[in-house]
Amino acid sequence: MLIVKLAFRNILRNRRRSLLTLLSMGGGFFLLCLTLSMTEGSYSNIINIFTQDHTGHVQIHKENYLERPSLYKTINHADEIISQLEQQPLVLGVAPRIYSPSLAYGKNKTFPAQVVGIDPEREAKTTHLENKVNEGQYLTRQLANKTNKDAYFPAMIGFSLAKNLQLTIGDELVLISQGIDGSIANDIFNVVAIVGDAGSYERMNVYISLTAMRTFLSIAGDSSKVHELALILSSQSQARKFAASTQSALKNESLSVDPWQVVESSFYKSMQADKKGSYISMGIIIFIVSIGVLNTILMGTMERTREFGVLKAIGTRPLAVFTLIMLESFVLAIISCLIGLVLALPVCFWLASVGISMPEPIDMGGIIFDTMLGEVSWFVVLLPSVVVISSTLIVSFIPALRAAKISPLKALQAV
Amino acid sequence: MLKLLLSVLFSLVAYLPSYSCFADDDAATLLKKMDELFRSKSSISMMKMQIITPNWQRTLEMKSWTVGMDDTFIRVLSPRKDRGVATLKKDTEMWNFFPKINKVIKVPPSMMMGSWMGSDFTNDDLVREVSLVEEYQVSKSTEGENYRLTLIPKKDTVTVWGKIEFIVNQKTLLPLEQSYYNEKGAKVRTMVFSNIKNFSGKKMPAIMTMIPLNKAGHKTVIEYVEAEFDIDLGDNVFTLRNLQTRF
Numbered sequence: 001m002l003i004v005k006l007a008f009r010n011i012l013r014n015r016r017r018s019l020l021t022l023l024s025m026g027g028g029f030f031l032l033c034l035t036l037s038m039t040e041g042s043y044s045n046i047i048n049i050f051t052q053d054h055t056g057h058v059q060i061h062k063e064n065y066l067e068r069p070s071l072y073k074t075i076n077h078a079d080e081i082i083s084q085l086e087q088q089p090l091v092l093g094v095a096p097r098i099y100s101p102s103l104a105y106g107k108n109k110t111f112p113a114q115v116v117g118i119d120p121e122r123e124a125k126t127t128h129l130e131n132k133v134n135e136g137q138y139l140t141r142q143l144a145n146k147t148n149k150d151a152y153f154p155a156m157i158g159f160s161l162a163k164n165l166q167l168t169i170g171d172e173l174v175l176i177s178q179g180i181d182g183s184i185a186n187d188i189f190n191v192v193a194i195v196g197d198a199g200s201y202e203r204m205n206v207y208i209s210l211t212a213m214r215t216f217l218s219i220a221g222d223s224s225k226v227h228e229l230a231l232i233l234s235s236q237s238q239a240r241k242f243a244a245s246t247q248s249a250l251k252n253e254s255l256s257v258d259p260w261q262v263v264e265s266s267f268y269k270s271m272q273a274d275k276k277g278s279y280i281s282m283g284i285i286i287f288i289v290s291i292g293v294l295n296t297i298l299m300g301t302m303e304r305t306r307e308f309g310v311l312k313a314i315g316t317r318p319l320a321v322f323t324l325i326m327l328e329s330f331v332l333a334i335i336s337c338l339i340g341l342v343l344a345l346p347v348c349f350w351l352a353s354v355g356i357s358m359p360e361p362i363d364m365g366g367i368i369f370d371t372m373l374g375e376v377s378w379f380v381v382l383l384p385s386v387v388v389i390s391s392t393l394i395v396s397f398i399p400a401l402r403a404a405k406i407s408p409l410k411a412l413q414a415v
Numbered sequence: 416m417l418k419l420l421l422s423v424l425f426s427l428v429a430y431l432p433s434y435s436c437f438a439d440d441d442a443a444t445l446l447k448k449m450d451e452l453f454r455s456k457s458s459i460s461m462m463k464m465q466i467i468t469p470n471w472q473r474t475l476e477m478k479s480w481t482v483g484m485d486d487t488f489i490r491v492l493s494p495r496k497d498r499g500v501a502t503l504k505k506d507t508e509m510w511n512f513f514p515k516i517n518k519v520i521k522v523p524p525s526m527m528m529g530s531w532m533g534s535d536f537t538n539d540d541l542v543r544e545v546s547l548v549e550e551y552q553v554s555k556s557t558e559g560e561n562y563r564l565t566l567i568p569k570k571d572t573v574t575v576w577g578k579i580e581f582i583v584n585q586k587t588l589l590p591l592e593q594s595y596y597n598e599k600g601a602k603v604r605t606m607v608f609s610n611i612k613n614f615s616g617k618k619m620p621a622i623m624t625m626i627p628l629n630k631a632g633h634k635t636v637i638e639y640v641e642a643e644f645d646i647d648l649g650d651n652v653f654t655l656r657n658l659q660t661r662f
Contacts, residue, residue: 072470181471182533186513
């Protein structure tokens, strides 16, 4: 108890020195906290934009569909699964999809196209597809179904496909593919919208309603078969956990539930590699902060060599001197963390809500990235605290050991 | 004694080429019969095609017109959604017509080994297969009640098959089985002929079953419902205009 008392007295005795130490360490905390907030924030921002583009946070397929897609690998009873998933509070949207690679005929040209059957309303809740319509009108339920028997089903086509086939709104698009019964699926569609741009994911896609898709592929009789369910959750960080729990909740081994990290594994891996690179620069910042802490603590103990000599001379044990110095550093570290937190939190919150808008938006694979956003999470606050406190303790170890070992005679002779 | 032996040897030597030559001719005649069995000089027939796969199965009804070995015209009558889909084969060119999108699509050479209407028959089966006599070297051997015709492609024949074998009944001279081998000598698919029927005075197997051996659970059965032969078809059948006719 005496040592604690002594430690506090020592800190308060030389206020100017304590304040300088606090500022140096608090500054380190502040710096680290902001850097972490920005990197984490930017990554989650990219992930959010990326997953909301078309992937979603979690996807459900028939097993092996991702490795070897096939027309016949369908999720049966998708309706039940959808209503089951939509009841969960964590799930913001579920989008069923049917895929069929096809040949698209425009006026005189043919191009391969990926035809996607979507539920327009559910898709709009799950991804940003609706916002990507740059000409024409998004598929709505009224629009998606035929008004009369002879009319063509409406289709939204990707920007590049429209350009290649020289199609505009109102033109006829002919699609040929393989039906689920082996027949040659062929039909005419009415172009109602052009989506995306030359760089986006949808550039060579055709979107039609699920009803149209089922008629096209001759699976009209079975209205609960889809190839893919894409889910959007309230937070992307829940994806892995949610995928695992859904997988066991479905009780169907032939279906596989995968988080976006698995579905878009190449994107995830390159992002992980990028993140590792940024951890190196983070390590450098941590190192600089530690050096600063070392400097202040070392100077502090050197200055007080005579004081320790007196302590030793009046019979203080070396262990007590060691503990005293460590305790002083620990208390200083905690206070500096608090100061740093008080300074950093408002800035972090501002970054998380407003962010820094970039003068020139970055286009990452068709996904526009125009604001750098921060993030406030336990990770962002706790990691700098751990770094500051542990580096302070490690750094104080050497001066404390020296002070504990010094002989009173030498210490008292030192200037 | 020696003289006798020599004469036997000589006669054998003299006989050998003539024998093989005779056999080849005989085999070629038999093969020609196989070729013309379902076609004659001209034919009109109604067929049912049943396609069976592990995932689905469906039955097509169609009508076909043929003249000689070169021209074929097939029109799908049912199911309703495929009604009017037609295929025209003239010489070595082939077109498909889809009434729903009102488009004639030429089948490119690269698609020749592709499936015809989702069946186990390839486009090539419809186009090329007819000229077996011209494209293959044929030899015959006897096996019990049957002949075995072995077809090896001629030097300048463009084909994917390394060998084709026919099993033909000696009495009826009708085929029982036709097997296709790839260039490595492995059997790839088998066509089985069964249910011999009388079609306007001509006896022929009414059912052909194509079984691809590399795709488990796949099978295509063609059944001739009606067939008439050697009728004058006129000039209007094998034209692109007829292909695009709605009926």
